[in-house]
Amino acid sequence: MRTNDVILQTVTKTVSFIILLFSVYLFFAGHHNPGGGFIGGLMTAGAIVLLYIAYDIETMKKVIPLDYKKMIALGLLIAVSTGIGSFLFHVPFLSHSFGYFYLPVLGKTELATAVLFDLGVYLTVVGVTMTIILSIGEDDE
Amino acid sequence: MKSLNVIEIAKIVVGILLVIGSLLSLLSTYGLLRLPDIYNRSHAATKAATLGIMSILVGAFIFFYFVDGLISAKLLLGIVFVFITAPVGGHLIARAAYRTQVPLWEKTIKDDLKRDDLKRDKRMTKKLKKAAENQ
Numbered sequence: 001m002r003t004n005d006v007i008l009q010t011v012t013k014t015v016s017f018i019i020l021l022f023s024v025y026l027f028f029a030g031h032h033n034p035g036g037g038f039i040g041g042l043m044t045a046g047a048i049v050l051l052y053i054a055y056d057i058e059t060m061k062k063v064i065p066l067d068y069k070k071m072i073a074l075g076l077l078i079a080v081s082t083g084i085g086s087f088l089f090h091v092p093f094l095s096h097s098f099g100y101f102y103l104p105v106l107g108k109t110e111l112a113t114a115v116l117f118d119l120g121v122y123l124t125v126v127g128v129t130m131t132i133i134l135s136i137g138e139d140d141e
Numbered sequence: 142m143k144s145l146n147v148i149e150i151a152k153i154v155v156g157i158l159l160v161i162g163s164l165l166s167l168l169s170t171y172g173l174l175r176l177p178d179i180y181n182r183s184h185a186a187t188k189a190a191t192l193g194i195m196s197i198l199v200g201a202f203i204f205f206y207f208v209d210g211l212i213s214a215k216l217l218l219g220i221v222f223v224f225i226t227a228p229v230g231g232h233l234i235a236r237a238a239y240r241t242q243v244p245l246w247e248k249t250i251k252d253d254l255k256r257d258d259l260k261r262d263k264r265m266t267k268k269l270k271k272a273a274e275n276q
Contacts, residue, residue, distance in 0.1 A: 003240065011229045018222060022215075 005054060012054035019047035027122055028115075037118035041125030048126075049133055057137060068134065071127035079120030082113060151207035158200030165193030178246040179238045187231030194223050 023043035030036030052060050086095040098112035172185025202216040239254065 003236075007229060007232055011225060015222070015225055018218065022218065 009054045012050055016047045016051055019043060019050065023047065027118065030118055031110075031112060031114065037121030038125055041122040042129060044122075045126050045129035045133075048130060052133070052137070057134070068127045068130040071123050072131065075120045075123030075125075075127060077120070078123065079117055082117045082120065085113075148207055151203055155200045155204045158196045158203070162193045162195075162197035162200065165189050165196065169193060178249075179243055180235055180245065183231045183235045183238075187228055191223060191227040194227075195220055198223070 023040045023046075026035035026043060027037060027040030028035075030040070048060075048064065051063070055063075082096075083094040086093060089095075094117075096112065096114045096117070098110055098114070101109055101111050103109050166189070169185050169189035172189065173182050176182045176185055198216055198220045202213060202220070205211055205213050205216070245252065
């Protein structure tokens, strides 16, 4: 019996953008509000998993040609290098700082180096979740 | 009579919305317990619970807007999200149940999906037969 997933696929096209937007919001909200790299990464992975459920693995490999294992390595590299970067200013390992800057569109904005560490956490969480789910899902035997 | 200001009116509206929302959710749970088969149950669970959750969220949004003065975009996004996804979830569950031959209620008299499937199968076999004759 042939089935089609046109309702699921059409809704996924709309809803995955909402989830991705909300995950980016959670990632940047982490400094002053509930949120941060971990839950933002999990929610991004959730949006990608929804796309994988609505379509199949071969299609999604063409749409998102990313190696999630390399994403784990990149995230860990970013997190460690923000720690090592504090040695350049003769302060202890993982010392973070922040400052207020005037950006062209956003106006007065607080920029903290902890966001870079959070970016590392974010990439690692997305990579780990997608690696686990894809290595379970691809098992044919 | 004491005159009401905006906050008091908003609080009354919020109270009505919250009561409506929780009563609808209760009604949906009651339907889940009372209705005979999975299709009737998903009918109750999807529609009533969606409207119940949405009116509770609208009540929370109005409360935060008039009492605390903040516009919570997260609540608006949640309303839209529940409105989009809950019916699709109900559709997928009901379809998965139908495809795995979960029986309908014994007093069911009409099954249009089965009729459409039979029609399509007949059409496909006719097409295949014609293709075999042409070869």
